[in-house]
Amino acid sequence: MENLSQNQQDILFLTQLQDFIDKRKVEMSEGSYTTSLFPKALAK
Secondary structure (H helix, E strand, O other), X not given: OOOOOHHXXXXXXXXXXXXXXXXXXXXXXXXXXXXXXXXXXXXX
């Protein structure tokens, strides 16, 4: 990662975060904090 610009590092981080959120949404692990946020986001 040391060869990436700050902008590239930021984009990589956001991409990894989005992948994680997408995975949690598919899995919908019971009791997960992330899973508990999905219904609240849909209500807004």
